[in-house]
Amino acid sequence: xxxxxxxxxxxxxxxxxxxxxxxxxxxxxxxPEWEVVPVTQAQQGLLSRLLEARRLDGIxxxxxSDRWVQSQGAPVxxxxxxxxxxxxxxxxxxxxxxxxxxxxxxxxFAEMGLARAGVVFERAVHASVLRKEGFCASLAxxxxxxxxPTVPGxxxxxxxxxHWLRGVKGEMALFGTSDRVVRRFMNLYRRxxxxxxxxxxxxxxxxxxxxxxxxxxxxxxxxxxxxxxVGRAAVGLMQRLLxxxxxxxxxxxxxxxxxxxxxxxxxxxxxxxxxxxxxxIDRMIGVRFSVDELAVFAGASxxxxxxxxxxxxxxxxxxxIREQRRVLAERLLTxxxxxxxxxxxxxxxxxxxxxxxxxxxxxxxxPAAFRAGGKR
Numbered sequence: 001x002x003x004x005x006x007x008x009x010x011x012x013x014x015x016x017x018x019x020x021x022x023x024x025x026x027x028x029x030x031x032p033e034w035e036v037v038p039v040t041q042a043q044q045g046l047l048s049r050l051l052e053a054r055r056l057d058g059i060x061x062x063x064x065s066d067r068w069v070q071s072q073g074a075p076v077x078x079x080x081x082x083x084x085x086x087x088x089x090x091x092x093x094x095x096x097x098x099x100x101x102x103x104x105x106x107x108x109f110a111e112m113g114l115a116r117a118g119v120v121f122e123r124a125v126h127a128s129v130l131r132k133e134g135f136c137a138s139l140a141x142x143x144x145x146x147x148x149p150t151v152p153g154x155x156x157x158x159x160x161x162x163h164w165l166r167g168v169k170g171e172m173a174l175f176g177t178s179d180r181v182v183r184r185f186m187n188l189y190r191r192x193x194x195x196x197x198x199x200x201x202x203x204x205x206x207x208x209x210x211x212x213x214x215x216x217x218x219x220x221x222x223x224x225x226x227x228x229x230v231g232r233a234a235v236g237l238m239q240r241l242l243x244x245x246x247x248x249x250x251x252x253x254x255x256x257x258x259x260x261x262x263x264x265x266x267x268x269x270x271x272x273x274x275x276x277x278x279x280x281i282d283r284m285i286g287v288r289f290s291v292d293e294l295a296v297f298a299g300a301s302x303x304x305x306x307x308x309x310x311x312x313x314x315x316x317x318x319x320x321i322r323e324q325r326r327v328l329a330e331r332l333l334t335x336x337x338x339x340x341x342x343x344x345x346x347x348x349x350x351x352x353x354x355x356x357x358x359x360x361x362x363x364x365x366x367p368a369a370f371r372a373g374g375k376r
Contacts (some may be wrong), residue, residue: 004034004242007050009061011083015209016227020082023231024060031235058242060234066090078241080234084127090248092241094233097252098127100335101223102134104258105175105204108221110142112202112268114173118147120161120185121177131177131206147172157181158188165189165196173202173264179212179222181205186216202264219262229253256336257346259283269312273298277305281321285328286346291317325349329359333371340367 008024011017021038028034037050050056062083063069069079069090081093109117119135122128136146149164165188176182182205189200204221205212213220233251240249260282265275277298294317295302309317325347332343341352349355359367 002033004031004057005037005055006034006238007037007039007056007059007061007077009039009059011062013207013209015211016207016225019225019227020231020234023228024235025231026228027232027235031239058238060238063088063091063093078238080237080241082230082234084130086126092237092247092249092251094230094237094251094253096127096225096230097254098130099134099137100254101206101225102131102136102175102177103138104223104255105206106135106138106142106144108204108258108260108264109173109175109202110139110144112173112264114144114202116145116147116170117173117175118164118168118200119175119177120149120157120181122157122181125177128177128181135175135177158184161185161188162192165192165198168196168198170197171199171201174200174204176203176205179205179207179209179216179220182218182220183212183216186218204258204264208259221261221264222259223255224257224259226253226255254335256332256338271308271312273300273305273308274312277309277317281317281324284348285321285324286348288348288350291321326362329355329367330370333367343367 006028008021010021024036028036037056056077058078058080060080060082062085063079063081064083065086066088069088079091081088081091082095084093084095084098106117117135117139119132121132132148136148139146147164147168149160174182174185176185182203186200186203189196202221203218204223206223206225208222208224213222230253233253237249237251261279262275265278265282268278269275277294280294280297291306292302295305298305300308306316309315309320313320315323329343329347332338332346336343338346340355344350344352344355347355349358356366359370363370365373
């Protein structure tokens with residue numbers, strides 16, 4: 001096999017960029033003849049020198065736009081885009097299905113029975129706009145009213161958001177199209193809180209950024225972006241290019257997980273004991289645990305937890321956990337490309353065999369047949 005050297009430019013979002021790179025490295029484990037050269041945004045000079053010396057066969061990088069590609073002239077190496085900051089049509093791209101990120105949050109809010117939700121986004125960022133569109137379209141299907149900032153605030157989103165907040169009354173949930181956007185919005189909301197007639201209840205973002213959670217001080221519910229899967233997809237597209245197929249292909253990888261934390265779990269109930277239990281269930285849905293273990297975590301006896309849970313949500317903890325796993329299994333089968341083994345692990349089934357048996361008992365067909373036929 002021919003030796004290949006691939007340059008990888010890391011995203012400016014360090015957490016996401018490192019996760020993408022790990023996905024690339026995992027894919028390259030099957031291609032030992034390929035060598036990868038990681039380059040940060042600050043090392044563009046190194047990348048240029050490698051290209052000039054013809055030492056790179058390909059580059060995987062976040063590309064700004066088609067206009068930027070055209071400004072570079074004839075490419076000296078195969079190039080795969082891994083950014084959705086704008087829609088790139090002239091290159092093969094491995095990116096997140098950002099609409100689905102918005103859909104996941106919308107479903108979460110709809111399941112909570114919320115009547116109204118707002119969304120804050122960055123209109124200059126393609127990924128942000130897609131997340132907003134997915135969120136709004138999904139909530140419209142559930143009959144939930146969506147509020148949007150409508151008056152541009154020049155170069156400051158905070159000016160736009162303040163104008164919007166001062167005109168809103170009552171309670172609403174809030175979706176920010178990234179954890180960073182949520183942090184900026186909540187800083188503004190806290191500063192204005194005594195002057196406003198709106199109360200922001202449940203809050204969720206996108207990115208599951210530990211850094212942004214720490215900076216905001218919010219135990220934020222957030223969509224996990226499939227960064228490693230994007231990296232693996234990018235390697236597949238690079239293989240196509242190096243094999244001679246130069247047709248642009250767009251590969252969108254759907255996120256499948258929303259980690260629910262206190263910022264939105266509290267919106268389902270005002271009972272702190274139940275909120276704590278719900279947060280544990282959402283985080284540990286892929287792990288086998290008993291109601292006794294759940295009660296220990298929540299700091300209550302099993303009997304007390306079951307009574308409070310039943311009183312708040314109308315269902316016992318064990319039945320609630322089973323239902324959450326059922327819904328998750330159906331969604332992953334119909335909306336993701338995860339294997340049955342991977343889905344079984346995410347749903348806490350213990351093994352693919354146990355998952356298949358449980359699923360068939362409930363649906364009358366095995367998971368593979370359910371996936372082939374769509375949601376029944």
